[in-house]
Amino acid sequence: MINLMKNSKLNKSIGIIGGGQLGQMLTQAALPLGFDVTVLDPQAGSPAYLAGADQIVGDYNEASITKLAAQSDYLTTEFEEGLDTDLLSKISSSSKLNPAPKTIALILDKVIQKNYLKAKGVAMGQYTSFETHHQAGQLLKDYGGKMLIKTRRGGYDGYGNRLVDNRASLDKALSDFAGQPVYAEAFVPFIKELAVMAVRDLDGAIITYPVVETIQKNNICHEVLAPAQVDYETMQRATDLALKVAGAFDGAGAFGIEMFLTQTNELYLNEVAPRVHNSGHYSIEACVTSQFENHIRAISGRPIGSSAMKVPFAVMINILGERNGPAELKAVTEVESDEQTYVHIYGKSQTRIGRKMGHITATGISLNEAKARAEDALKEIYI
């Protein structure tokens, strides 16, 4: 590990499209490696800025992205939704921008993503795009009376995502998403949701992180348990699935691969994100090299570090907004003296119900111990 300060001749600059919490944690990983970091974000005082990045305050338009690209040795993004991949291809050679614009294009639209990966032999549940209300009604029958209606683009943290199991809920979903392209996914009866982070270097070599279990609440990632409590053979299969998915795309950087462990013990891909991911936050304290540091290393051509866990168990819990308004953090000194509890508060100035305001990672010699520690800490925090 190198902690190089900025005026060394080896130093390079990283540009990040987006200055939210992912940009923030990327910044915190990149600065000690000696990089200058600049983020582009429309909101002044973004979380990444608060962590020490310079910021271009601006919309994600051609002028701003071009400006960021021009001053960056390496360009990356903390999100993909809404990005103009033609523009990205135009302003940047793919060796400079990672994830590759082509990869972003393939992942952005979930139907294109699924078609692409299905053709590569990746196992997944049934899904169909449809045009008419009538077709949707037929699909609900075909899929056994329970399915998800999802927007093809822009879904995250429960947005763009409805579970429907009768005519009324189907009508509601279609009306909510009127005007947006949607598709249907058969509901996969699963025992657990698993996730694996993979990081691919500029030469295409891929490393994976431990398999974790993710627990969702209201369609938002609530808790991540590391490592997942599944047998060795399932871990192997989950890792293989992640390698297959990450290997299907061009370009360097992190990939978050979410999957279902079905009641029949099959592993189905759920979704893939071409970036650092909420399911990998635990790696900051629990792994030799965090997903954020390895993403930075990967896109800048530096050697990728070990992803092995350096503690027996870790549990990550998101700190979600519980009201709407200016964020005001209550005292957290109770938590502070615990050496195995790590609280991250992203510094967002406005809170909103369900908004990701921070997260807690707790480590321990058993999963229960780590979980109890994280949950106890969460009780001390209100934001």
Next chain:
Amino acid sequence: MINLMKNSKLNKSIGIIGGGQLGQMLTQAALPLGFDVTVLDPQAGSPAYLAGADQIVGDYNEASITKLAAQSDYLTTEFEEGLDTDLLSKISSSSKLNPAPKTIALILDKVIQKNYLKAKGVAMGQYTSFETHHQAGQLLKDYGGKMLIKTRRGGYDGYGNRLVDNRASLDKALSDFAGQPVYAEAFVPFIKELAVMAVRDLDGAIITYPVVETIQKNNICHEVLAPAQVDYETMQRATDLALKVAGAFDGAGAFGIEMFLTQTNELYLNEVAPRVHNSGHYSIEACVTSQFENHIRAISGRPIGSSAMKVPFAVMINILGERNGPAELKAVTEVESDEQTYVHIYGKSQTRIGRKMGHITATGISLNEAKARAEDALKEIYI
């Protein structure tokens, strides 16, 4: 551990007098805790600035220090030499400035330091201040023909420090230090030099770090071995000595306590520094909480973290300038892929023979392994 971003209502600002490598590593510890950091340093683009601190570019005079104090919730210093302790007492209540001005005043002048600690029962070698050349010659005889001439103030890294063992070297030392108050220290025949970091909180509770061995080359700290290879009883005595020394002073913060293990198995105090210290750099990677983080926690009234080692062994080696001129770092990629080698380059723009330009900490399952790793890494770096 709390990683609080800046716009939280809990946030406070830290002011550091001095923006060198100690200020830099204090900054790197303080930023993730959510503090705003400003350093005062005459040289623009100081190492601390490069690590993300704001900087007041200015001399260490009344106007600049007053300005820094006025905007800081907590004020500290990375050095003590040359500070006007009357000024410090005037501009800051002791609860805000740590180390306490009174502590700095007692430590600055080494004869005052030794007199003060000797009166508290701290064991140390013989020393005498003297006025005349003739007295010095007599002392050299009294001390068995080998002693150190040291300046009472301003000595560090071999400056202000001469070993004399005959008339000629004595004459040379006295002529070199002409006009500066000096004193003589009997040479202590030692087996090892040991050091212990102690951190005292605002309530006066003191924690100590593991006992380490320091190896000097040309009067500059070259290597630190953690933990020191001494028996348990010696460790206990060294820890007790450190507690006694740190307990003798007012105020919160880190103390670096250097001592000699004599040929007769006694422990003598060598020197104390009222701040983070080169002998504690290993703690960044090797201890649960680094000396830098604990100093920040201590002076800001936060709970002090565990100082326990989290790896079996660690070796720190300083990276010293090997020539004079603009610093230009050669590639260090060889080192980068080693997960147990941590290279810190402070980012000083000018190098100078013997100047501290960075340091390496290597960890391992044996001291030899860690030492080999650190020494191999040093060969890859030229600055």
